[in-house]
Amino acid sequence: PNLTSIVGLPDFDYVARHYMNLSGYSYYRNGAAGEWSYRNNLEAFHRIRLRPRVLVDITNIESSLPTKILGHNFSAPFFISPCARAGYGNAEGEKGLVRGASQGNILYMVSDFSSLSKPEIQAAKTSGQVLFQQLYVASNFTETQRQLDQAAAAGFAAIVLTVDSAADGNRHRAVRFGVGSADSEYTYFTWDYYNQMRNSTRLPIIPKGIMSVEDAVKAVEVGAPAIYLSNHGGRQLDGAPSPLEIALEIYEQAPYVFNRTEVYADGGVRYGADALKLLALGVKAVGLGRPFMYANIYGDKGVKHAIDLMKREVAIDAANLGVGDLKKISPTYIDYRPNYWY
Numbered sequence: 239p240n241l242t243s244i245v246g247l248p249d250f251d252y253v254a255r256h257y258m259n260l261s262g263y264s265y266y267r268n269g270a271a272g273e274w275s276y277r278n279n280l281e282a283f284h285r286i287r288l289r290p291r292v293l294v295d296i297t298n299i300e301s302s303l304p305t306k307i308l309g310h311n312f313s314a315p316f317f318i319s320p321c322a323r324a325g326y327g328n329a330e331g332e333k334g335l336v337r338g339a340s341q342g343n344i345l346y347m348v349s350d351f352s353s354l355s356k357p358e359i360q361a362a363k364t365s366g367q368v369l370f371q372q373l374y375v376a377s378n379f380t381e382t383q384r385q386l387d388q389a390a391a392a393g394f395a396a397i398v399l400t401v402d403s404a405a406d407g408n409r410h411r412a413v414r415f416g417v418g419s420a421d422s423e424y425t426y427f428t429w430d431y432y433n434q435m436r437n438s439t440r441l442p443i444i445p446k447g448i449m450s451v452e453d454a455v456k457a458v459e460v461g462a463p464a465i466y467l468s469n470h471g472g473r474q475l476d477g478a479p480s481p482l483e484i485a486l487e488i489y490e491q492a493p494y495v496f497n498r499t500e501v502y503a504d505g506g507v508r509y510g511a512d513a514l515k516l517l518a519l520g521v522k523a524v525g526l527g528r529p530f531m532y533a534n535i536y537g538d539k540g541v542k543h544a545i546d547l548m549k550r551e552v553a554i555d556a557a558n559l560g561v562g563d564l565k566k567i568s569p570t571y572i573d574y575r576p577n578y579w580y
């Protein structure tokens with residue numbers, strides 16, 4: 239389909255389903271086991287309501303989208319989550335994601351298991367473009383140190399350390415095609431290892447995959463520069479909570495977390511209003527994984543189109559919510575009481 243006929247992010251899933259080969263699509267689409275967490279990531283957004291205000295001055299809503307992430311300026315409060323193997327969707331691999339992110343001026347977090355090498359990815363970026371490097375680390379510190387040094391030397395601005403993958407997810411859908419797991423067997427590392435890593439690089443290290451208020455509090459206690467709420471798009475532990483549920487738990491039990499560190503979140507974000515619900519709770523920026531991987535079938539043009547669609551939806555939904563300045567969105571704009579009607 240022509241890009242002009244793609245009117246929302248879920249349309250890219252439709253394209254991927256029809257135009258990718260089955261093993262590649264299965265790898266992207268897969269959730270762990272019964273895929274409840276995958277579905278719940280999407281559905282949780284529809285279980286809470288917005289609380290719109292009317293007759294609000296929304297003249298400047300679009301100009302309030304730009305957001306700083308760890309001090310770097312971007313045009314929107316959303317980013318491209320780190321996803322492995324862009325080569326399954328596009329022969330040019332991650333190039334479309336790097337370039338699309340540059341054209342739309344949003345952050346791209348590059349997966350450790352990208353199809354292109356780290357130097358190839360750095361070569362594709364535009365001057366001044368900021369990229370973060372996601373890492374999976376093993377418990378061998380010599381190897382970890384090498385990964386940290388390589389990321390710093392390559393020019394990445396921060397490390398995103400994935401902490402939700404102590405073992406491979408059980409991904410039935412993709413295992414059938416031999417593309418079920420990302421890589422390894424078990425990884426053994428702990429908060430002590432995280433602290434050791436932080437003392438071994440000048441780059442900030444953001445733990446990705448925080449799923450409980452306990453760990454959010456722990457991360458703040460050890461001084462994490464930011465935390466990243468995620469259940470890995472439902473790909474690791476089926477039964478793990480959605481980012482919205484995690485953010486609500488933190489908001490109810492330790493709301494100060496949102497003021498003490500930057501909080502990012504991803505999983506199931508497909509519409510502008512999904513992003514707004516997370517931002518309302520205090521999340522600074524939200525990530526999208528699969529929508530951008532599917533959009534990259536079209537290369538940078540598809541990625542840029544996805545960014546434009548999302549920006550527009552965020553602005554339009556904020557306007558209809560009566561939020562005149564995205565920086566002023568707050569928990570009073572959502573209602574998360576149980577919905578007794580179903």
Ligand code: FNR
Nearest residue numbers: 266319320321322349400470471505506526527528
């Ligand atoms: C991922 N994700 C992921 N996370 C990570 O830390 N390192 C990785 O290499 C990958 N690889 C990966 C591949 C694919 C195909 C997907 C779909 C996801 C998880 C990713 O960063 C993010 O948490 C989820 O994709 C967010 O959920 P949505 O937006 O896909 O629903």
